[in-house]
Amino acid sequence: MNVHEKYRPLTWWEKAYLPEIVRGLLVTFGHFRRNMWRHILRALGRKNVARGAVTIQYPEERRLFYPRLRTLHRLLKREDGSPRCVACMMCETVCPAHCIYIVAEERPDVQIEKQPKTFDINLGKCVFCGYCVEACPEDAIRMDTGIVEIAALSREGMLLTKDQLLQHEPVKEYYTERPDLEGRPVL
Numbered sequence: 095m096n097v098h099e100k101y102r103p104l105t106w107w108e109k110a111y112l113p114e115i116v117r118g119l120l121v122t123f124g125h126f127r128r129n130m131w132r133h134i135l136r137a138l139g140r141k142n143v144a145r146g147a148v149t150i151q152y153p154e155e156r157r158l159f160y161p162r163l164r165t166l167h168r169l170l171k172r173e174d175g176s177p178r179c180v181a182c183m184m185c186e187t188v189c190p191a192h193c194i195y196i197v198a199e200e201r202p203d204v205q206i207e208k209q210p211k212t213f214d215i216n217l218g219k220c221v222f223c224g225y226c227v228e229a230c231p232e233d234a235i236r237m238d239t240g241i242v243e244i245a246a247l248s249r250e251g252m253l254l255t256k257d258q259l260l261q262h263e264p265v266k267e268y269y270t271e272r273p274d275l276e277g278r279p280v281l
Contacts, residue, residue, distance in 0.1 A: 159240060164224045166241035167215055167254065168262035170234050177260060178234035181208040185226035185235055193219035194226060210256060217244055218252040240265035 107113070129146035136143055150157055159165070170178045181198035199211035226235055239262045246252045 159242075161238065164222045164227075164237040166217075166239040166244060166262060167220075167226075167235060167237050167259060168239050168264070169213065169256065169259040170236065171260060177210060177213070177256065178232050179210050179213060179230075180206055180232055180234070181210045182231065184229040184231060188225045188229040190223060190225065191219045191221050193217070213256040213259060215254045215259065216252060217246075217254060218249055235259075236264075238264045240267075 125147075132143055132146035136145065172178050179196075181196055183196055183198070186194040186196050193216040195212065195214040195216070196210050197212040198208045201207065201209040222237070224237055227237055241262070244252075
């Protein structure tokens with residue numbers, strides 16, 4: 095095929111887009127029909143039929159997460175309530191989005207040299223890659239809160255401070271340890 099055949103002018107029928115509209119409607123109707131039959135067969139007791147497309151009524155119903163899902167960040171605490179972070183700057187260094195900002199200060203405890211004076215994460219820039227969690231030698235930061243609803247009305251609202259990160263706790267009711275009964279993962 096030469097260049098002129100590839101870029102030939104469209105015919106009137108092709109410009110009308112009617113064949114493509116009809117083809118798109120047929121694909122949509124095919125999916126609708128297949129999902130409807132799957133729902134009907136499962137309602138009649140056929141359990142070996144794959145489940146059709148299911149609409150989850152969010153926020154009343156919540157989809158379960160696997161424990162490996164990276165959700166909102168949190169800082170872990172020591173027994174005395176101070177952050178476990180030693181301000182080594184590893185998470186700030188490894189972050190590809192440069193969304194972590196740490197300012198270190200001296201710690202009064204002689205066994206631990208530094209602690210974070212400020213530990214801020216800009217969620218507007220964060221790509222939730224999890225590199226900060228993997229790079230931390232003290233296991234001070236995790237992404238296992240189960241919080242996926244992240245929204246703010248301003249850019250300043252997307253900035254998590256050290257105090258906010260220390261308050262987050264994991265919500266275990268949104269996590270599952272097993273796939274659903276059909277052997278497929280819960281989506």
